[in-house]
Amino acid sequence: MSSYILVTILLCGLVTWLSRVVPFAVIKNMAIPHWLISFLSFVPVAIMTAIFVESLLTYHAGHWPGFNLPNIYASIPAILAGVLTKSLLAVVITGVVAMALMRLIGWA
Amino acid sequence: MDSSLTFKSGIKDVIPTVFGYIGVGLAMGIVANTSHLSVLAVLIMSLIVYAGSAQFIIISMLLAGSPVSAIVLSTFLINSRMILMSMSIAQYFKKDSLMQNIGLGFLLTDETFALSMNKLNLTHQRLKPTWLHAANVVAYLVWAAATVVGCLLGNLITDPNQFGLDFAVVGMFIGLLYLQIITDRSKPLTTQLLVVLFVAIAMYFLMRFFPGNIALLLATLLGCSFGMVVSPK
Structure with missing residues (x-):
């Protein structure tokens, strides 16, 4: 492994580590203002929606995003499984099986 | 998932998300293999950087010979959402020691964060370090193993997506988002x-x-x- 690769990995690890750990240390040692608690209380639903929607879109520099149709199609049975079972595992397995079937018959 | 916050229930609760790590980890290992990265480099990267999307970017930028500074900046931008997640979850561990907090932050991911947010709805808004450590450590080991296996299998499997595993991570966020919406009674x-x-x-x-x-x-x-x-x- 070249030093170029090793140094890159170490520095990337450092910035990621700081992003993860510094907020814990800061929050531990300060009184959190009310507005910040209110703001942060929306992080879960906002970030999960953003991660999900990102996987349904495709980025094309300088153009409107396209749609990732295989992911959109596979999401439909996955969401149904969620509504019916309220089980995380069922959602994941249904989605993966739907995607594998689509690939098998050539839809995706 | 129930209201138990033991080490054992942490391991049990993280199981559904493991499929996501395996799917993405195998894919990452295979991409690393085709980008001529050694198994050792993949292992070290997974253990030190430990971030799915960032690792894909790092590999592609290494292959392109990008300057170290550009790779590090991209990694920071991609992972800066960790700042928001860490801030949000840290408020539940204020009473625990600084070392515990640092340990929890070290291995926090999108998935274990989302899982914790679901868990809060079942535990009267409480979390314990033991529970999150268990979930984090399982996720960490599965991720490292999946990327290494992907790199080793790289020559045999050319398209891991044919098994639909690439959708595991999307499916997981669908499930976590849905459960979050229906169980969060605070709003x-x-x-x-x-x-x-x-x-x-x-x-x-x-x-x-x-x-x-x-x-x-x-x-x-x-x-x-x-x-x-x-x-x-």
């Missing part, structure tokens, strides 16, 4: 749905101008501000 359902709708539309417009990872961060910040404005006082 009215309509407020939550408004935030979901707002963030989804924001993502579409933002991705006209920014790559997905940056759009994701901006949409989250906008979504949280929007949520504060529309939530009943």
